[in-house]
Amino acid sequence: MTTTQPVPDVFSPGKIGPLTLRNRTIKAATYEGLSHRGKVTHDLVDFHVRHAAGGVGMTTVAYCAVSPDGRTDRHQILWTPEALPGLRKLTEAVHEQGAAVSAQLGHAGPVANPKANGAPALAPSRHFHKTTLSFAREASRDDLRRVVQDHARAARMAIEAGFDAVEVHLGHNYLASSFLSPKLNHRTDSHGGSLENRARLAREIMLAVREAVGDRIAIVTKLNMDDGVPGGFWLDEAIAVAQWLESDGSVDALEMTAGSSLSNPMYLFKGDAPLDAFAEVMPQPIKLGVKLLGRTMLREYPYQDGYLLDDARQIRAAVKLPMILLGGITNKVIMDRGMAEGFEFVAMARALLREPDLINRMEADPGVRSLCNHNNRCMPTNFTGARCVLVDRSSPRSQTWGTDAGYVS
Template sequence: MIKYQNVLNPLKVKNMILKNRIVMPPMGTNYAGQNGEINEEHIKYYEQRAKGGTGLIILENVCIDFPLGSNGTTQLRMDHDSFIPALYKLNERLHKHGANVAVQINHSGASAVSERIGCQPVSASNIPSKTGGAVPRPLEKSAILDIVEKYGKAAKRVQTAGFDAVEIHAGHSYLICQFLSPLYNNRTDEFGGSVENRARFARMVIDSVREAVGPMFPIILRFSADELLEGGNTLEDTLKILEYLNDEVDIFDVSAAVNDSLYYQIDNMNLKDGWRSYMSKAVRDKFNKPTITTGNIRNPEVAEKILAEGEADLIGMGRGLIAEPNWVKKVQSGQEDMLRKCISCNIGCAGHRIGLNRPIRCTVNPDTITEDVYKKQKVKKKTNVVVIGGGTAGLEAACTAAELGCTTFLFEQKSYLGGLAKEISKLPDKQRISDFPKYLVNRTERLDNLTIFTNTKADAKLVQNLSPDIIVNATGSKPLLPPIKGLLERIDKEGEKLYSIFGLLNNIDEFENLNVEGKKVAVIGGGAVGLDVVEYFAQKGATVSIVEMLPMLGRDLDVITKISMMDIIKKYNVDVNTSTALVEVASDHFKVKKGEEEVTIEFDYGFVCLGMRPENPGLKELQEHFGEKNVEVINIGDSARTRKIMDGVREGREITLALEKIDAI
């Protein structure tokens, strides 16, 4: 009997037959060319997911009305026939691997950025699509009809380009959503007011698309089932709206949230696998049509349960397939322990694309374009690699070296592997991070030419015995503790109530069992680590204060986490002190300077989270000892410069460059 029978079961919708129930939903990449064309790198990205067994790939949203309706720094376009040939090539490549391919057509409306499109965005009304967004121009009826026609023309190009289905985006604060949602629509004509009127534009778009593609071409409708904001559409509201949109829709792609509730759309790390499947079940039960559900689904057991219990017909796995293109293939072949699960950190994907206008990257997958192509290289001579440090950067370097045929040794001073990623995952809301070091450790266990020594401090003499050709120093970081009066003699000391992040993590079991309701917790440092501490104690009922020297909190956070953290600060009435510096530490209070004024912040538990600094005590000895021995010594990850997990993992994979340098590959 097949273990995940429902996940791997085919599904026929109109003239489209899906070989399994796993869907890659549309996610922007910033991989497109400057003029909106698809390129070879972009095709390879999707081809990896097709090779990995994905049943349906829905191409990221394409612009149907350029530049007015464009979204993102670079976005694929479908507003002209000139884009058809390259997209046809994409479909040829993906179809070879048995994947079906759809594409999402979209008009961004008020979510367009004025500076990018060169004019004022448009919308249902003059209401911005997010807090602080541009004020849009309300569309006149003639312009609405023109956009409806453009949707139909774009859909015809979709069909001509060889796609198997078309998806209409009616959620996530884009133009159709701006008509559907009372958050954005205050019109008084036939496109505003009642549910039927607010649904009119979407109805006209669906009809235009159906007329263009004919009766047997599947139409998917994506929408925000619950906008999860006060005054927005609830699930019950959306079910009423869909009564007007049901005809001619073949699959409902059930999403959630809008721009100001973005962390429910691009799910926060602490949201459980499949948390929003109840929404797709409600739609499925009412309309008896196939539904797609999404929401942090990483584990095949969860996907199987959702399908078996009738909560959805298809499982959307977005960031999960960025991290693990071979999800289906590994599940089919019983390699679940080798699933490189997305940890929902949102740094390389949403953070890069939305926050920084960069092409997407991934914390756990150092190559989202060609993934395992590095394995085709093999060392052409005996090569010994020694890695010092068993965190995520060191583990990636060691695994990569061993996979290329190097005789590899890894030393870790602690009794366990995983480094800071394993440590930080002790926080309840960060538990998902632990999936990554688990995967790396599982990967090491499949490599016979990789030997691991824990509880072992490596020095130059020990390393010399292994005749290394390459030495990788990946010894990580430790908390930055400046010489502030009273700090060093109190922090993490017995009898004191002052902790670094490691002090908290090392005593997490005690804090989990501690009633801190009403207790005063003060946190110095408003970066990622400090805000993690704020989140932890605020949710446990403590009265929390935070101090940050910069004029803002969360400067180093990705956009999703930042929005979420600011909501937590507001929800739990956290006392925020920005542009404030720590000047002295006592056993029960901090002295801080706010402008010219010194202020005392009392605490029952104090935390100093001023960032991390590289920890590489043996690096100089290694460099001096092996400097004249023709041995390549490289320093990676936090031991080189404290950054994100993503940076260290990428540098771990880049051991291939060191192997090239010594002519080993």
């Protein structure tokens, strides 16, 4: 779809709900691996300050778990009163650079790590997770009510911490996304069966977040278009869910994504699948399993700029909500193409890990292209601090922003 409206310049201001960004570029959520015991560290602040100083309109802090049992890593940011001082320091530091900051909220569901969390992972139906070598248990109605309210509570705390927006994670077969998947959701109650039932949890979460924050901050939703798994959630159903979210009035902007962290994570990223790098950071016996069987899960897909555009334009044609184009945004040409096809914003991840100042350089010279070569060796670094392996990094600092004298170890 080519819009008949004037095509905005990607470097012009843009609105998401009540929020106006200085430009239309967003640092996409990529788990940084830089929090510690659920709190903010200096390194996490520095990470987002680099991207804010580098020119993005908004940077996204990921991943901020709404519940203790919804973490994929025991050190992930958890919405607790103890985490708030550090989160305030982070938002203040980003605002000093002139950028907005969003918090990605979610519950990992069957992707969560039950051994590290000390609590069973939740899923729509009982599910065996190959990475954690454990079963996720079927979520009860009480579990679902709790998780919905945990999202609302986290959104209220995001306002208290100074965030300008929240991005609610409905993708990658995390909890809400796993309910959307007919492959994972075998329930026969009000949250299983028809698409309307399978989408119920996602809609309940979004409505609870909207009720919690009103129009005080912007609400973005990251929604799967395709799980990349036979029998999973696919584009035709994603169109319907996007339309329901729009009619509910619970969302200010949509960011479409793809892939399954359970079964096909490389479906989102495209490019190389660095098995050796993944195996290196895994404990035994998972390390051996990755080496022997990794190709069955870490498949390689050819990379091209704007690789999610073909599917995302199907959603663009079906809704009037502002949309954020994700996937292979590396140069001004693909940015302009997205703008011309009706997308109001673009989100970048790997390209900014490689060059945090890329936006400033592109604005100064539209011919600048990202140096990212899509080797994907940045992906395993989220266990040790997300970065491009082609760029040196300084030694990490382990202190966290605390509640008393400033910092605690």
